[in-house]
Amino acid sequence: MTVHQWHRDTIGQKAVQALIKNQFDAVYFPSKEEAGEYILKFISPGAQVGFGGSMTLTEGMGLVEKTKAKGAELLVHGDPQLSAEEKLEVMRQQQICDVFLTSTNAVTLDGCLVNIDGNGNRVAAMTFGPKKVVVVAGVNKICKDIEAAFGRLQSIAAPKNNKRLNLENPCTITGSCANCQNASRICRIYSVLKKKPSLTDITVVIIGEELGY
Structure with missing residues (x-):
């Protein structure tokens, strides 16, 4: 085991233990391949599966294609073939889907999920609505605390x-947040999940690799 992998494993498992303490279901996997196999166990043929606009799930793990191969009905609002009205309808359907797959902008070492959104559809579905929510994050998104997490949002997630x-x-x-007033601003809704939402079945999957923004 390399020093890099030791460190990823150590902080990944520490974050998982903190999440469990905060009543989340949470697991750690060293690789995205192992994590992908675990996540696909939540997908059944015919299930409606929403995707929360996550680069971790699409570019990093290819879960859209793998979910489709399992015979699930995909709800992907980022499909460029959708009209504005169709995109909005897909986002609404994601709020009540069978499984909602998403990432998080930051995970803290004391077990919180910190996010920033433009429309709020992702953080809304993460919090309440879908029958099952699976939140996936690479160890690059682990931060010391909420203050550090908001720093990550401003310096990494939002600019990218x-x-x-x-x-x-x-x-x-500039590569970092300027707290702009532009109409095109996408940093509009800030969300901190300090404990598992009472009525939502959430599993957080931490992966010992750098994935997404």
């Missing part, structure tokens, strides 16, 4: 997502 979406906001030039 703005750049990915080709938005003309200041952070795509």
Whole structure:
């Protein structure tokens, strides 16, 4: 085992234990392949499966394709073939789907999930609605505490997502949040889950690799 893998395993497992203490179901896997096999166990043929616009799940793990192969009905609002009205309807359907797969912008070492959203559909579905929520994150998203997590949102998650979406906001030039007032601003809803939401079945999967933003 390399020193890098030792460190990833150590902080990943520490975050999992903190999440469990905060009443989340949480598991750790060293690799995305192992984690992917575990996540797919929640998917059954015919199930409606929503995807929360996560680069971790799409680029990092290929879960959209694997979920489709299992015969599930996919709810992917980021499909470029959808009209604005169709996209909105998919986002509404995600709120009551069978399984909602998403990532989180940050996980703290004291077991909190910290997120930032533009429309709020992702954090809404993560909090209440779907029968099952699976939150997936690489160890690169683990932060010391909530303050550090918000720093990560401003310096990493928000600028990278703005750049990915080709938005003309200041952070795509400076690389960090400027608390802009632009109409195209996507940093509008901030969410901190300090404990598992009472009526939501959530499993948090931490992976010992760097994935997503």
